[in-house]
Amino acid sequence: MPDVRLVNVTKRYGKIVAVNKVNLHVYDKEYFALLGPSGCGKTTLLRLIAGLIKPDEGEIYIGDKLVNDVPPEDRDVGFVFQTFALFPHMNVWNNVIYGPRVKGFDMKKASRIGDEVLEMVRLHERLDAFPNELSGGMMQRIAVARALAAGSRLLLLDEPLGQLDAKVRNELRYEIRRMAKDLGLTAIHVTHDQSEAMAISDRIAVMKKGGILQVGTPEELYMNPKSVFVAHFVGESNFLEGYVSSVGSKTITVELRNGIKVEAVHKNAERLKKGERVVLAVRPEAFTIEKGIKRGKNSIEGVVERTTFEGTNIRYEVRLKNEDLIVIVKPSLIGEWWKVGEKVTVSFPLEKTHVFAYPKAGLREELAVE
Ligand SMILES: Nc1ncnc2c1ncn2[C@@H]1O[C@H](COP(=O)(O)OP(=O)(O)O)[C@@H](O)[C@H]1O
Ligand SMILES: [Mg+2]
Structure with missing residues (x-):
């Protein structure tokens, strides 16, 4: 055995x-x-x-x-x-x-x-x-x-x-x-x-x-x-950097650059405190995209910078209002495509986010594979 x-x-x-x-x-x-x-x-x-x-x-x-x-x-x-x-x-x-x-x-x-x-x-x-x-x-x-x-x-x-x-x-x-x-x-x-x-x-x-x-x-x-590292190496993740602005019993509010506030489920955030530097990980397929400016929870405005047709999926690179560049993946068969230069609003459900303490070595260094 x-x-x-x-x-x-x-x-x-x-x-x-x-x-x-x-x-x-x-x-x-x-x-x-x-x-x-x-x-x-x-x-x-x-x-x-x-x-x-x-x-x-x-x-x-x-x-x-x-x-x-x-x-x-x-x-x-x-x-x-x-x-x-x-x-x-x-x-x-x-x-x-x-x-x-x-x-x-x-x-x-x-x-x-x-x-x-x-x-x-x-x-x-x-x-x-x-x-x-x-x-x-x-x-x-x-x-x-x-x-x-x-x-x-x-x-x-x-x-x-x-x-x-x-x-x-x-x-x-x-x-x-x-x-x-x-x-x-x-x-x-x-x-x-x-x-x-x-x-x-x-x-x-x-x-x-x-x-x-x-x-x-x-x-x-x-x-x-x-x-x-696991969020990055297994599958793909977008990382949004920010600071904890409040900690609730089940959720945590994070302030990204330019004063944008988003909410996430606690999961890995048990010991995080107000004011602490954090990274939010969101999978490329967890986002929804809509044309124009939409208000709502965990919605961020952005502009499509690049699109790549990959067959099964289309990859969108979107520059968010908080300056982060994120990747969103959508099945190409849904038929709704967004163009380069288009103003969009992207949103993500709070339960599909993972909050981590900001790596001591820095995010880039933590994710480096060489
Ligand atoms: N025989 C060896 N002599 C010296 N260093 C070694 C030897 N084998 C492996 N290493 C070192 O140990 C580390 C792990 O290597 P390895 O187990 O081959 O990694 P992986 O298989 O994940 O690529 C590397 O830094 C490698 O350079
Ligand atoms: Mg080997």
């Missing part, structure tokens, strides 16, 4: 703290994503779980077993890397049955497993091909097949789709999830692509600078981000 538990795990490289006091519980049979910008420690965390490197502090459990001192080959994990790590001098078949053979299975049993996993990734007809004769998508399917053939109940995938074209990437991500689910595996999938993480995961851990900021289902992270 491979659940994976990390307790206060830290890994340093000289002065760099690649993984910083991470606590995490990935449940048995869960499809779990580690999501975060490049350099935040995702690969290091995965390599710690695989046993390829050792933590400086903390404990790693696979199932009920403390594995800190267990070598990788005895941890029973399958690993799929971003780069196509197949043996180049072996054909597909020999790549796939390599794991079962190393495990000491006889040819009959290894062949049965090889047949099974190649059927599963739908590449049985290519078993004579060498890696350099395959497309990137095929190579990655073989890499998954090889990991599955080794029979591990825990599958670790490090940006397995990173090198692939968008179309192939989108298909393959569902395929990998389906295989993991069909086989009842626990999977930990590293990605910097939030749409990938959202599409395939039961739960996601959002990482930044070696730490985990928030763990939740895609819906939880999207609907209730606990920090400006």
Whole structure:
């Protein structure tokens, strides 16, 4: 029963703290994503779980077993890397049955497993091909097949789709999830692509600078981000800066630049006080747009500065009266479009806002991903 538990795990490289006091519980049979910008420690965390490197502090459990001192080959994990790590001098078949053979299975049993996993990734007809004769998508399917053939109940995938074209990437991500689910595996999938993480995961851990900021289902992270970084990195958010002008029992009033007051639901604002500097996060699709000047709660006048037709959606960049530039996304099929230069009023429901204390480092610095 491979659940994976990390307790206060830290890994340093000289002065760099690649993984910083991470606590995490990935449940048995869960499809779990580690999501975060490049350099935040995702690969290091995965390599710690695989046993390829050792933590400086903390404990790693696979199932009920403390594995800190267990070598990788005895941890029973399958690993799929971003780069196509197949043996180049072996054909597909020999790549796939390599794991079962190393495990000491006889040819009959290894062949049965090889047949099974190649059927599963739908590449049985290519078993004579060498890696350099395959497309990137095929190579990655073989890499998954090889990991599955080794029979591990825990599958670790490090940006397995990173090198692939968008179309192939989108298909393959569902395929990998389906295989993991069909086989009842626990999977930990590293990605910097939030749409990938959202599409395939039961739960996601959002990482930044070696730490985990928030763990939740895609819906939880999207609907209730606990920090400006998560509001920014999972989905998209507009950030309006201001100061708390009053705190009610359920709502909070924020004064934006130019004296514009808006209201928001308390959610993350338990400890915020009058006068405190805050940031309000509002999703691009939470806004309504109307032509002209309309008065109402949480309505702000603005001018459309730019429109982008994206197919499914149209993106509007609107300069608000408080000087902030926001993005609003509307389905293109609603048929009502606004033009550049047009005066509009944008409004947002107070329950669709999230208030955060202004980041100590500054908003820009807090959101920076490099
Ligand atoms: N072998 C290593 N030696 C020195 N620094 C490393 C090594 N591996 C990773 N790092 C550093 O640790 C941090 C986390 O890296 P990594 O886990 O690869 O991030 P990610 O996979 O999220 O891009 C980075 O600052 C990286 O430069
Ligand atoms: Mg990495």
